[in-house]
Amino acid sequence: GAVVSQHPSWVICKSGTSVKIECRSLDFQATTMFWYRQFPKQSLMLMATSNEGSKATYEQGVEKDKFLINHASLTLSTLTVTSAHPEDSSFYICSARPSGFTDTQYFGPGTRLTVL
Amino acid sequence: DQQVKQNSPSLSVQEGRISILNCDYTNSMFDYFLWYKKYPAEGPTFLISISSIKDKNEDGRFTVFLNKSAKHLSLHIVPSQPGDSAVYFCAASGADSWGKLQFGAGTQVVVTP
Numbered sequence: 001g002a003v004v005s006q007h008p009s010w011v012i013c014k015s016g017t018s019v020k021i022e023c024r025s026l027d028f029q030a031t032t033m034f035w036y037r038q039f040p041k042q043s044l045m046l047m048a049t050s051n052e053g054s055k056a057t058y059e060q061g062v063e064k065d066k067f068l069i070n071h072a073s074l075t076l077s078t079l080t081v082t083s084a085h086p087e088d089s090s091f092y093i094c095s096a097r098p099s100g101f102t103d104t105q106y107f108g109p110g111t112r113l114t115v116l
Numbered sequence: 117d118q119q120v121k122q123n124s125p126s127l128s129v130q131e132g133r134i135s136i137l138n139c140d141y142t143n144s145m146f147d148y149f150l151w152y153k154k155y156p157a158e159g160p161t162f163l164i165s166i167s168s169i170k171d172k173n174e175d176g177r178f179t180v181f182l183n184k185s186a187k188h189l190s191l192h193i194v195p196s197q198p199g200d201s202a203v204y205f206c207a208a209s210g211a212d213s214w215g216k217l218q219f220g221a222g223t224q225v226v227v228t229p
Contacts, residue, residue, distance in 0.1 A: 002162070032215055043205065043221045044160070049214070093159045103148045103209040105217055107159035 001027050004096050006108035013084055014116055021079045021111045023094030029074035030096035034105060035067070038091045050077040074099065084115040119143045120208050122220035130228055135193040137223050139206030142187065146210040150217065151180060151191045154203045163204075164191070196227045 003026040013019050023033055031052050036044040048069055049057040056069035066088075068080040077096075081088055091112055095105035121140045129135045137151075147168040152160035166173040166180045166189070173180050179192045193200055206220040 004159070006159070034216070043219045046216060049216065091157070095159075097215055103213070103215055103217065104150060104162060104165055106162060107152070110157065110159045112157065 002098070002106040003027050004094065004106050004108040006094055006111050008111060009109060010112040010114075012114045012116065015085050016083055018080055018082045019084055019113060021081075021092055021094075021113075023077045023079070023096065023108050025075045025096040025098075025106070028096070028098045030077075031074065031099045032097045033071060033077040034095045034097070035069060035077075035079050036093045036095065038093060038110075044093065047079075081113065084113070086115045089113055089115045117142075118221075119146075120206055120218045120220040122204075122206055122223050124223050125221070126224040126226070128226045128228060129196050131198060132195045135191075135196045135200065135225055135227070137191040137193075137204050137206070137225070139189050139191075139220055140187060141189075141208050141218075143208070143210060143212075143218070144187070145212045146208040146218075148209045149180070149182060149189050150207045150209075151178070152205045152207060153200075154205060154222070160205060193225075196225075198227050198229065201225055201227045 005024045007022045033050040035047045047062045050069045050071040052071045058064045071077040093110040095107045097105050150165040151163045154160040164175050164178045182189045203222045205222045207217040
């Protein structure tokens with residue numbers, strides 16, 4: 001149980017285009033999902049908290065207009081990287097927290113984004 | 117500031133022996149602690165957790181120990197297996213975290229034959 005999927009697993013795009021990444025909790029409902037970014041050989045950096053039915057909460061320094069988050073249902077959150085540039089190339093990972101009293105997050109497999 | 121610290125960036129252990137990973141935290145509001153395992157180019161996998169009302173939690177080969185007075189926790193893996201070679205992240209949350217996890221920098225474990 002507690003499976004989280006991400007799609008796509010990798011994407012290459014041209015500079016200036018937008019890329020959408022989907023995060024789905026497959027066997028549980030998640031009121032809250034989180035989006036992280038990981039740079040090589042570094043820890044996970046929390047970008048934003050996505051709450052179903054409300055606006056996402058962004059961490060300091062993360063541009064909300066660049067990284068659009070939509071949490072349309074209890075099993076789906078999307079991250080759209082708008083007008084991507086090479087410096088946005090990274091490994092993006094989502095996690096989902098089952099609804100209820102738990103702080104355990106279950107992570108997706110990640111999405112490797114390369115912007116040319 | 118780094119509220120969760122893993123001071124050992126790497127650990128090498130022989131197959132069959134015990135792996136001990138350490139984690140320190142500074143925020144006294146943390147009351148829930150987790151360990152995740154991560155392979156390259158994959159998302160972290162949840163291993164084991166412990167709440168602050170306990171000092172030990174065991175699940176198969178994995179045991180987590182919590183010392184609240186020292187603000188220290190450790191993960192014991194015994195016996196270590198080659199498939200355990202990965203990066204291990206310690207994470208913590210508390211009443212003031214709003215569900216967010218604070219992660220340590222990770223410890224790279226290499227299990228040698």
